[in-house]
Amino acid sequence: MSITIRNALLHSVVQIADDHLILGHRLSEWCGHAPMLEEDLSMPNMALDLIGTARTLYSYAAELEGKNRTEDDFAYLRTDREYQNCLLVERPNTDFAHTMLKQLYFSAFMKPFWDAMHHSSDATLQALSHKAVKEIAYHIRHSGEWVVRLGDGTDESSARMSAAVSALHPYTDELFETDAQRLHCIEQGVLPELGEIKLQWSQTIDTVFTQAKLHRPNIGFPQTGGRQGLHTEDFGMLLAQLQYLPRSYPGATW
Amino acid sequence: MVASVDIKTARQVAASVPDPELPFLTVADLGILREVVLEAGVVVAKLTPTYIGCPAVSVIEQDVLQALTLAGFNAKVQRVNSPAWSTAWITEQGIEKLRSNGISPPDGNNNGDALFATRTITCPRCESTLTEKLSEFGSTPCKAHYRCNSCLEPFDHFKCH
Known part of the structure; x- marks a missing residue:
């Protein structure tokens, strides 16, 4: 592997890993607080899937980097500007409607992404794609069903779901953002073209929104910046909680 | 050695x-x-x-x-x-052990991401197909929770993966 492609791959792998870690952490915040027992099982289980994927990706990033860092160093010991997750995944849970819609937006993107990664020229990512895609299909179903139930539910649930759409939709453009490093990976056949993925994402969202009687808004001002490490204010609080233990007790082990 | x-x-x-x-x-x-x-x-x-x-x-x-x-x-x-x-790798013996331990084994049927898809899951105790899903996730991430409407027993279903 040439140095250029290795660096581009490292950069991209960390971005994808960050998306999974941060969304997984947000989901885990619901543990013990879900509106019913079933959801109290579902959300931490989905968080496990996402954090498991993040672990695999961070381990791979550490290997690509070759500086003796571990998955934990990537997850716990970076500053806010070094995290390159998209802003969507770090948005606060707010209420159950926001949480489920956020999950749907992300899963509807990752499903076609992992499908396309079955043809990646990178063996590690290709292997991971076969595992991750099965799990993400569940996430689409689970969150999609809730978006329909709430959107086409009572006046209260419908109002909350509409508010979630207004709040979160402007963050979805960033899912399809690329930079020079990512483009290099796409050219090399390591990462997939995003055009087809965006089409599939739109189809999934339209199908769910039609059933949910929700209106898909036009994005006037896309919210972006996470890929450059420019985060929303809520990210600081998230990171403080995520990193508390390894920062307070450096080197702590089980 | x-x-x-x-x-x-x-x-x-x-x-x-x-x-x-x-x-x-x-x-x-x-x-x-x-x-x-x-x-x-x-x-x-x-x-x-x-x-x-x-x-x-x-x-x-x-x-x-x-x-x-x-x-x-x-x-x-x-x-x-x-x-x-994949769950297809569970051996015949493994499938039988799951069933005899009250867990409905994977049925080779995966609905993917279809919303509100209904599936027929057989009760591992009385073999009735009058069952309903209680939770997509059960006691472990690999299982969903169901209830049999014939014998009224709740049971785990090993999801097809």
Whole structure:
């Protein structure tokens, strides 16, 4: 592997890993607080899937980097500007409607992404794609069903779901953002073209929104910046909680 | 260490290690023990995770390593991600053990991401098909929770993956 492609791959792998870690952490915040027992099982289980994927990706990033860092160093010991997750995944849970819609937006993107990664020229990512895609299909179903139930539910649930759409939709453009490093990976056949993925994402969202009687808004001002490490204010609080233990007790082990 | 390593015994030792969450199943029943081979005098047990976020993965790896070590082998465990594990790898014997332990086994039918898809799951106790899903996730991430409307027993269904 040439140095250029290795660096581009490292950069991209960390971005994808960050998306999974941060969304997984947000989901885990619901543990013990879900509106019913079933959801109290579902959300931490989905968080496990996402954090498991993040672990695999961070381990791979550490290997690509070759500086003796571990998955934990990537997850716990970076500053806010070094995290390159998209802003969507770090948005606060707010209420159950926001949480489920956020999950749907992300899963509807990752499903076609992992499908396309079955043809990646990178063996590690290709292997991971076969595992991750099965799990993400569940996430689409689970969150999609809730978006329909709430959107086409009572006046209260419908109002909350509409508010979630207004709040979160402007963050979805960033899912399809690329930079020079990512483009290099796409050219090399390591990462997939995003055009087809965006089409599939739109189809999934339209199908769910039609059933949910929700209106898909036009994005006037896309919210972006996470890929450059420019985060929303809520990210600081998230990171403080995520990193508390390894920062307070450096080197702590089980 | 004996000069010639008895790889056949090593395979048996590794294959008989139970799954920590479904202790009536062995790693061989589950199909997660890929192979046990001899590499430069070291017994290498190759395991694949079921679900990527499965919290039992590390425990299973430790258990296999411990079993081999206690049996006197110089062993190590290697995680293999490709090809990805699927429920189709659970052996016939494993499927039977699941059923006899009250868990409805995977049926080779995966609905993917279809919304509100209804599936017919058979009750492992009374074989009725009048069952309903209570929760997409059950006692472990790999299982969903169902209830039988004939015998009224709740049961776990091992999801097809």
